[in-house]
Every structure is written in C-alpha cells, then in structure tokens.
C-alpha cells in the first residue's frame with residue numbers, strides 16, 4: 256500500500272472541493288484532494304452554466320441572493336476566463352403576474368443585487384427571439400460560466416500553492432484514532448493500488464455523496480438531500496443574454512447561452528441515489544414547453560443533448576424532504592465534533608457553483624477555528640488566471656480569434672467547437688491516461704451539433720498515434736465515449752436529431768464497424 260502524509264485531505268473534486276483545496280493550500284496547509292473520477296464529473300459537470308447574479312433568489316432566499324451577487328463580482332475578477340459576460344434579463348411573460356416584478360425590484364434592493372428595469376422595446380431589440388408579448392423586463396448581472404474551466408483553474412492554482420490533486424482516487428474508508436480522524440484510504444482506480452493518507456483533518460466536499468463519506472467515518476448520515484434537475488442543450492445560441500422568467504423560482508424558467516449552445520432547465524425532484532439520475536421524457540417535454548413559452552419557435556430548434564444532475568441540498572426544516580424545489584440554496588458546514596463526537600472532520604453542503612469560493616472560505620475558517628489557528632483567507636484577492644492578463648472574459652468567438660492569430664495551419668478535429676489537433680495533443684500530454692470524456696470536458700470535444708459524429712474517431716486515432724496507446728485501448732475509449740454520449744441522446748430522439756443520430760450510427764457502424772473493432776477483454780470504463 257502506498258503511503259502519504261498531509262495536514263488536510265479534501266474529499267471530492269467538484270467546484271467545492273477545488274475551492275477548498277486551493278484555500279487550504281493558500282493558508283499554508285499541506286493539502287491533498289482525492290476524487291473518485293475526473294475533476295468536475297459530479298454535479299459540477301452536470302449543472303446549468305449560470306453565473307448567478309442573485310436575481311433568482313431575491314424573493315425566495317435573500318441570504319443566497321446576496322452571497323451570489325458578491326461572489327459573482329469576485330469570480331469575474333479572479334477567474335475571468337471561465338466567465339462569459341452575457342448579462343441577464345428577468346422577463347414577465349404574457350400570462351405571468353406583472354406585480355411580481357415589483358417584489359423582485361424591492362428584493363433586489365434589499366439584498367444588494369444590481370437590477371434595473373428596462374423597457375420591453377429595449378429587451379426585444381437586444382433579444383429579438385423573446386416572446387413579443389412580454390410585459391416587463393429587468394436587467395441583471397447574470398453570466399455564463401464554464402464549470403470545467405473553473406475547476407481546472409482552481410486546481411492549477413492549488414497545485415501552484417503546493418497542493419496535490421489526485422483524480423481517479425476513490426475513498427473507501429476513513430480510519431479513526433479514538434475520537435479523531437487519522438487517515439483516509441483510497442483506491443487508485445487507474446494504478447490499482449490502495450493509498451493510505453494520514454492526516455490531521457478531513458474536509459468532506461463530496462456533494463450529494465457527502466452522506467456516504469460521513470458514514471465511512473462512522474458518523475451519522477448527514478442530511479444532504481439530492482435534488483435532481485434535467486437540462487437540455489439546444490443546437491445553437493437562441494439568445495445571447497441569460498433569460499429568466501420573472502416568477503417565484505419554478506421548473507424550466509431559465510435559458511442560458513453557453514459557448515455554442517443554449518441550455519434550458521431545470522426540474523427539481525427528490526432522489527435517493529445520486530449515481531442513478533433518470534432523464535424522464537415527460538420532463539424533456541416540460542422543458543421544451545417552458546422554452547417555447549419564452550422563445551416562440553423554440554421547439555423547432557434541435558435538442559442536442561440532455562443530462563441530469565443532483566443538487567447537494569441541506570435538509571431544510573421548513574419543507575418536506577420531498578420538496579427539494581423549495582429547500583434553501585444556502586450553504587451549511589456540519590461539524591462532526593458537535594454531531595457525532597468525531598474530531599477533525601467537517602462536511603459542507605448546499606450552496607451553488609457561483610458561491611464555491613465562499614463555501615471554501617467558510618469550511619476552512621471552521622477548520623482553523625477547531626485547530627485554534629488564525630490564518631486569513633486570501634482567495635478573493637489572488638487572480639487565478641495568471642495567463643489572462645489583463646483579465647478578459649471568454650467570448651463566443653474566442654476560438655476563431657485564436658485560430659486566425661496563429662493556428663491556421665493546425666488541423667481542425669472538431670468542426671462544431673473549432674477544436675484543433677494541437678489543443679487535443681496538449682491536453683493529452685497533460686492527462687496521458689485520460690479518457691476521451693476527460694478530454695471532452697476540457698476541450699468541448701463532441702459537444703456541438705454532431706455530438707461526436709465526426710470528431711471522436713479522429714480523436715481516438717490521434718490518441719493511438721500520439722498517446723502511444725495500443726489499438727485495443729484506442730477503440731475501447733471510442734466505444735466508451737459513444738456509449739456515454741448515447742445516455743444524453745436517447746431521451747431527446749425526435750425530429751432532426753433522429754437524422755443526425757442515424758448519420759452518426761451509419762458512420763460508426765457502416766464505415767468503422769465499431770461494434771466489432773478489437774477491444775480489451777474487459778470494457779474500458781476509465
């Protein structure tokens with residue numbers, strides 16, 4: 256068994272865990288983060304893409320509204336390259352109560368969320384696809400945020416401050432020494448070896464899996480309630496501004512432009528197992544109807560991909576456990592020395608991706624307090640994008656710009672997302688044992704209109720040549736990639752998407768006979 260020794264083990268490589276490991280390392284702690292799969296593969300890779308202005312919560316959850324507004328401003332400063340400054344509108348549709356907009360404006364003032372009412376004519380001028388019957392429009396500072404760029408930025412910053420980030424390390428056991436945590440045991444899923452990490456503190460940032468982790472330490476299951484939501488990416492940018500319905504938060508009331516697509520969502524259903532999240536067709540229809548209500552003709556656009564994620568909500572005593580829609584989005588730190596008599600372990604839940612930095616500050620403050628140490632948090636001051644000076648937000652045309660600057664002779668691998676061979680090879684060099692899905696998350700490989708139809712086999716070929724993997728692993732990776740894409744395709748198979756899927760199938764089965772290519776004895780899963 257391999258052995259490591261550290262001050263703090265952070266469990267979970269989503270936005271919260273990455274924020275926490277960065278914060279702990281910046282305060283001078285030796286910190287190791289362990290994640291059972293790739294970074295941002297849990298809820299953080301399965302969210303809506305909205306950098307909240309706070310507007311959504313000004314009436315329903317004022318505390319969360321203020322936190323979102325403050326963190327929105329900080330993230331734009333420290334992680335500009337992960338944010339697109341789309342701006343946002345809250346619009347009152349024809350059938351909605353126009354008086355809610357007054358409550359909204361009052362709430363925005365009280366919570367410090369910048370919001371200005373604009374004329375309907377101005378809103379329609381800027382977003383001509385909006386339903387022309389809208390009654391009111393309020394402008395807010397929403398943005399679009401790339402969760403994977405955000406977590407990888409935080410990971411690089413944490414590593415620059417001395418932290419270790421171990422992906423594909425699954426926690427299997429937490430050892431105690433009397434009433435203290437003593438070590439975390441992980442399984443290195445790629446190397447096949449167990450790793451024992453002795454430590455003074457464990458920070459449980461496993462999102463909707465936090466209850467499972469707490470149980471491994473012999474603590475009572477923590478009250479994290481998975482609230483599932485589905486989202487659908489439409490095949491182009493139907494809007495360039497985030498569009499929210501100006502109503503009390505409900506299903507399907509937000510449309511977010513993210514890179515080359517726009518994403519409609521979401522639902523909120525209580526689930527018990529965050530590893531098995533369905534995408535029911537009835538919810539797909541509900542989302543398409545919700546999109547149609549904001550943007551007439553929405554259903555004529557092609558739905559490209561659907562997915563579901565599970566909010567790590569903290570049980571809220573005000574509502575029933577089934578009612579995840581109305582549970583607070585506020586964050587909470589659970590101190591296991593208080594709840595279970597277990598020292599050296601804290602769990603965090605709730606919150607949003609937008610507030611990930613603040614969540615980290617809270618839990619690391621709580622750890623310092625328990626250790627009786629005063630070490631100030633500096634994460635809001637240090638810019639993460641050191642290569643992005645002066646700080647620039649990303650814009651939809653950035654890959655075209657880069658290409659025109661110096662990449663015209665670089666072969667394009669993914670036409671939909673303008674991903675070049677050089678970009679792919681650089682990412683492969685950084686993650687030589689990465690799967691095509693791991694590289695997809697960083698590069699958007701196969702995330703555009705063809706959903707991998709043309710680019711994934713090119714990528715598998717390059718991984719074989721450049722990455723020096725054998726042909727069985729290359730074709731195994733390709734099959735795994737196609738299988739994973741399929742999970743988000745079958746619930747939306749209608750209209751033009753059926754044609755695209757049939758074309759992709761013809762390419763893979765008709766020309767490549769992908770089902771019968773040589774593969775390793777065991778299916779490639781990681």
Ligand SMILES: Cc1cc2nc3c(=O)[nH]c(=O)nc-3n(C[C@H](O)[C@H](O)[C@H](O)COP(=O)(O)OP(=O)(O)OC[C@H]3O[C@@H](n4cnc5c(N)ncnc54)[C@H](O)[C@@H]3O)c2cc1C
Nearest residue numbers: 267269270271291297298299303305426462484566608609
């Ligand atoms: C449908 C939906 C839409 C959302 N939309 C938005 C939005 O638009 N804007 C916004 O700001 N927020 C949004 N959120 C909220 C946001 O996505 C989450 O709050 C945030 O991503 C949670 O991050 P996390 O790191 O706490 O959890 P996760 O990202 O789930 O990370 C937990 C990690 O723990 C790992 N893990 C589990 N078990 C183990 C183990 N045994 N060993 C090692 N690792 C383990 C998991 O693999 C996972 O990567 C949305 C959430 C949902 C569900």
